[in-house]
Amino acid sequence: MKLAVKIMAMRKQRGWSQEELAQQLSVSRQSVSKWESGASVPDLDKILKMSEIFDVSTDALLKEEMDLNERNTVFEDLQNERMKMEPPDRGNFVNNQNDTQQQFGEDTRNEEIPTHHVSMQEAKDYIEWAKHKAPWIALGTFLCVLSPVWLLLLGGTAEYKVLPITEDMAGGMGIAILLCMVAVAVAIFIIKGTPQERFQFFETQHLIADEEVRAMILEEKQEFALLSRKCVVTGVVLSILSVVPMMLMAAFSMPDIYYIYSLGVLLIFVAIATFFFVWSGTIAGSYRILLEEDDYSLKNKQNSGRRTQISRIYWCSVTAIFLAVSFLTNRWDLTWIIWACAGVLCGTVSAIMSLSRR
Template sequence: MILADKIIDERKKNGWSQEDLAEQLGVSRQSVSKWESAGSVPDLKKVIQMAELFGVSTDYLLKDDMERENRSTVETSGRDADSLLRRVSMEEANAFLDAKRETAPRLANSVSLFTLSPVALLLLAGIAESPNYNLAEGPAMAVGLAVLLLLTAVGVFIQITDRNKLSRFEYLEREPFETEYGVSGMVKEKKRDYESRYSLGLAGGTVICIVAVIPLLVAGAMDASALVWFLCTSLLLVLVALGINLIVRVSTIKESYDTVLQEGNYSKNKKRVQAKMGALSAAYWCLTTAIYLGWSTWTQDWEESRIIWMVAGVLYGGVYGIMRMMLKVDGD
């Protein structure tokens, strides 16, 4: 129920005409008529006056999805609860949205670095396996692991640095809060304006992750050499990194709106999911690398062990989505 409907409902419950309500508020009947037809919105002072007259809370009048509370409930529990909750101003909300918009590309890039970290190891392993190149397996593995650890370290550094920049807004993600008058409306408008871009980025990233499997299918159809398999697997990771980058980039900005509105994954009883997913990506590929190195060392069959990367690359998109769902459920 919107504000206009609530004014009509409460006025009729009290048996007042538009003229009666207008007289008590010190406004014209035409003003009340415009409010009830949603032709205009009363200012905050008049909203407070109506809340007093109707015996309801201002939150009830201003929040479309809020149920009616009686006056005693508002005065005893509502006011006490409001006094305990931190209130977010327009300036704080805009500062948070700006900070999230600024850090979104860096967060997306850090997740891409986690995904790309094994690529050098794969390429060097493929070159070492090829008889056309004189590259020993030991040095190739050492360099590949060094690159993997370096890219992972850079990704972790980016996330920690950005997390520190956002630390002053942590209460938005961890604690219930109230927003000052006008904040929710402003954020909802920005969220509506961003919906089309979010949908395009999400769809594009998902399509790229699906298409990423094609290089492996082509290699399988060609009965390709070990080097080609490693190259195709590396290309798969590059495409997955690009797809995940798009998804994380647009999702971070959209979720900043949800955080302020306390909707979706950022309701009062939920935690932020995205930061955990970066750590998941790093753990996933580090574990894959450990399995690959352990299995290959044990069997001394480095060529056949490449199937580990094929399976890990194909499963990554599904694992990523499943873990996001699980983390969302955990936050309920």
């Protein structure tokens, strides 16, 4: 087995991303990427460092005749011997398992996740499918963010007699437009966002790709990186500028109706920014899925079932709290804030869970 394949395999067995391995070796992620694609060979000092990190000998890294199947066989023999020598106590078994994992640089939790070998054509098809669905998913998100604008504008113009309509008419028309836009967005999400059957397991199974396949994915990822950064910069700038009209209204003490107009402008800017975020994020996410990086690393996949259960419990609880507070207070105009707070808190809880796993 070649050195490039061994580095990639041992990194994945420990559930590390390329960035995490690069930090431990004090090199850039691009260097690790080149090593794994076979474009370059690590220096001797880096090979020595990797032997310490993976807890294997330098011969195991450099000797092409040795493969991971041999290591797995030795691992199983050693574990069986320890189980014979010690009583089947769960605490001892876990400790023995951890000791063996440290000795051989291997995480046996990989066995709990099905493995799939990704071919070149399969990787290309998945990337093309992600590029096809990205603008549609971004459009659906754009419509969802933009949907309250007409409700706000019609309600404000009716309240301040800008248009000859009653507040009930304005509310009815605004909600009708909102529901129509959300309905279109949901239809887009279902039709375009549902993965094809052959791609459904990509986010849950352990993906293995040959050097040529990984090199192709890395090349496309690097080519898209510049465009992705431009999209993120554009989205951030629009998000910041979205507040400017409202600040100007306050600075010049404009009539209240202008605050409503500025709020509509804010939502339009945020909707456009969200379009850029979602479009670039969807395409970039396809590369991370194929390379098993960041949120799609092997370690995160191993904990996906637990996260799913916690997420279900969390959002069901939030829904129950929202309905209870809304019905008890009858302040539906204010209780929507619960969802905004719940969304922010969800991100916080997710970050805490990630830190605790480390």
